[in-house]
Amino acid sequence: MLNIELCGIKLRNPTMVAAGIMGSMASSLNWIYDSGAGAIVTKSFSKEPNKGYSNPTSVGVTGGIINAIGLSNPGVEIIKKELNLIKKEIPKVASIYGASPDDFAYTAKEVEDLVDMIELNVSCPHAMDGCGAAIGQDPDLTFKIVRAVKNEVSIPVLVKLTPNVTSIIDIALSAEKAECDGITLINSLGPGMKIDTETATPILKNKVGGMSGPAIKPIAIRCVYDVSQVVDVPVMGVGGISDYLDVVEFLYAGASAVQIGTALMDKGPQIFNEISINLENFMKIHDFKSIDEMVGLTHRV
Amino acid sequence: MLNIELCGIKLRNPTMVAAGIMGSMASSLNWIYDSGAGAIVTKSFSKEPNKGYSNPTSVGVTGGIINAIGLSNPGVEIIKKELNLIKKEIPKVASIYGASPDDFAYTAKEVEDLVDMIELNVSCPHAMDGCGAAIGQDPDLTFKIVRAVKNEVSIPVLVKLTPNVTSIIDIALSAEKAECDGITLINSLGPGMKIDTETATPILKNKVGGMSGPAIKPIAIRCVYDVSQVVDVPVMGVGGISDYLDVVEFLYAGASAVQIGTALMDKGPQIFNEISINLENFMKIHDFKSIDEMVGLTHRV
């Protein structure tokens, strides 16, 4: 009842773990799948290893957290070994980032045979060296990166966009024009900042960090609603999901699948099982036969 | 101890009520001042009356609310009568909006003699007919409106900006180039959307609305921090303040004064007294002699 097909890939349910959440190791991604996720998304990785920022990299704010991990990862060579350790039956999305179209294309090509889809992270609000949101705030650069990767690989390519732009619709249309196979909305919000009032010091080492958690859900819902109305490719909804009703809201807004991140803080991987059970129950009560019937329902009522 | 001077206007403390909060009537604004605010800001008004959107105009979200009141107001002629009823000793800021530089200039001129400052609302995320954030997302249009108003009036002119742009710094610099006297950061965030999961209907009549409340504070703090570093005019901080420590955080980030809005939901006008008492106590404990010493401290530590 929960199963979907996304860019030609069959998923047992429409939930995935969001990029950057317990996602650098095969071990934790296997655990997440065993706990009920429909697919896994790796933490974003790059050609070379990256230690990321020093701590503090995370701090609580009302309705969520802000973080500036800085895209730490061991580099594509080591990630390939981890990807090999992820169970074969798991639908896998590799989240990748880089500083140039060539970087993206190289890294995507390296893992093409090991995963089912690529997700381009052009939108991290706390990336170093121009690797992050600076790309996803520029429709032309977004276009070039999608094209470069599409030219290199034949598996589906998703693009994850930042909400921190004047018009997310423009960026999404640019990505679609470059023939991306799907759009993931949204990366973390802001960036935001929290200052310690005893010392006047910004708490995060990077001063600012991307905001995630339930507080950003209204922004994510609006982005999904707006973008899904103007693009033909499927949209993945992400931002502040912590229960099945949040998933329903994203589906109604136009998301074909959803990603869950910060909620693992309190609920752990078990949240995927919980959501699947409750979502199926909700569908029965509301007479839905398939997830597809729910996708974009708000556009049709 | 709490008194400040802002654009040449003396305030007994650095707190004001934010535009749009209990701000259409002299009665409620007098009450707010009597409850301890340092200054009052009117609800945004325009040349002609405006009924705004139908209900629902507000709905709760995690960490705040989203609203789309739609800038309802009785028009400048009736507002002038209300302004006349605000007690003489109260420092008054008139928040105005319009659809063109001429609109803004006309409305500003009409009330110039009745208030101490003008705040240009070029950033409402739920305005009708291109009156709102569409202006504040465009540096050139922002420039033109500030210039038009500055040419018309001689009292200080503040500009309230939207965070919903790729670079708020660019807009702020444009406003400063047009010789605004201060910048208010931030208007409500997003917009955001909330969908009822029983019916798939967007709850707000306008579908989307601006987000306010504690959840947006990290974004506001970052905007104040970034902008106050690059402009010379004073910055008013607004977004999610609900206690004196939030005020401290805004001052440290670079705000010369603050505005308080959604917190009146739970605390009422009495929040101004509460914050003044606690802020003064905080200053004594932390050895501050004046608010000025706190402004922008984070830039100096």
Place this chain on the structure above:
Amino acid sequence: MHVPKVLKIKKILTESKSVKTFIFDWNFNDSLLKPEPGQFMMIWNFEDEKPMSISKIDFENNEIGISIKNIGSFTNALHQLNNGDKVGIRGPYGHGFEFNDFKKILAIGGGIGMAPIASFTEFAIKNNLDVDVISAATTSNELLYEDRLNDAGANVFTCTDDGSCGFKGFATHRMEDLLQNNVYDLIVTCGPEIMMKGVVELANKHNISVQISMERWMKCALGVCGQCCVDDSGWRICKEGPVFWADDLNNIKEFAKYKRDSSGIRNYY
């Protein structure tokens, strides 16, 4: 918080020619959802949302009732709904009636103003207070809750402007009669402001405390938008109100004089 709960209509009671009561299952265990007499709800029909009094608070059956008088397009749309149809309910909001240690109460409702009077009366009687009720209406087929409140244990006195049922005349006339033969330590009233003004004046003559329940155009109902603020205290009907002590009327000078429309323009009575 502050999100409409979308519920199915459980029952619809036809109370009078123009008033229906919509009954909903309600969870009183959630303290944020537990209403007090005099509080209101924002009712959303997926087109518009308006404040409505709670006319029934039934802790035994876990039900609330919202009474709606058909006076315009919104209320007319609600009147077309059937059992099982969905409605959004946000609340309860506002400051309700205060009970303190009053013993014998006169409750006066005019027209749909009887709605909060009904839930007040049942609540008061459950708490062993004596309640006399004046239910006033323009004509007999608009009278509200007579049987229900009699059954609950109140003494209900009806009056109609045209004399088609009960006493012929205004609520204040009926009140004057009752004050001759009874000693009340509290009067509560809800209805047209002109009527409430009369009630307050008469009560002042007899030195009896009064609580009145007001209404104004509302938007957020959260105390921020300022739409329902009143001259010249600036108080918010949705927060400091809708129920006030009559003494507070010194600070509500617009009472029985004018209301503001959705843009904030005054409409005089």
Place this chain on the structure above:
Amino acid sequence: MHVPKVLKIKKILTESKSVKTFIFDWNFNDSLLKPEPGQFMMIWNFEDEKPMSISKIDFENNEIGISIKNIGSFTNALHQLNNGDKVGIRGPYGHGFEFNDFKKILAIGGGIGMAPIASFTEFAIKNNLDVDVISAATTSNELLYEDRLNDAGANVFTCTDDGSCGFKGFATHRMEDLLQNNVYDLIVTCGPEIMMKGVVELANKHNISVQISMERWMKCALGVCGQCCVDDSGWRICKEGPVFWADDLNNIKEFAKYKRDSSGIRNYY
């Protein structure tokens, strides 16, 4: 939630040549702030932030103690601090020791691994459990908490690698002795993984349950970043850990083999 509380250092105790304990006033009334033995805190010195065990939980004096071994630039910076200096503390985090209904416990700490063992031991004794402690160190002036835990009512057995104080040899040797003459129903241990591995093997031989406390590089400490996940269960040291039952080690195959650095690259022992 999850915001460092910036507190002044109340007292600094020099525990050994390389270990100092920093004492802070703490509010145990806030249930979210109430630590259990085995939990950890994120310590922020306004430059960096790292997880540290809680070595003292003093409900009587409303104090907590964090013991820091000077092993690098961060811990060295902390060692330069004085009374009254400020430090940020975020937590407590993680899954601590379980007490169930054990009666007689052997607690084994190696080096700075004695920190959680100390708070565990005091807590257990307060709850009328019998605790024998092996405090192991490389040499005599690195031994921790001997007097404090003896005073608390534990039997403390010291051992040093070089024999400069107490038993000469490893903690496991000392443990073997104690197991000859005592019947324990629980062993808890914290220290180098190689040491804990030996403890677990020996305990298995004697059929005694063991809880171990691990550490890994941490970033968020909130269970989201994945930095502290271990092969091959994927468990998070900051959430499912830092304390595990020895049986769980079947699912922590990297135990006593390797750890990941900040970029996620494995460093083998």
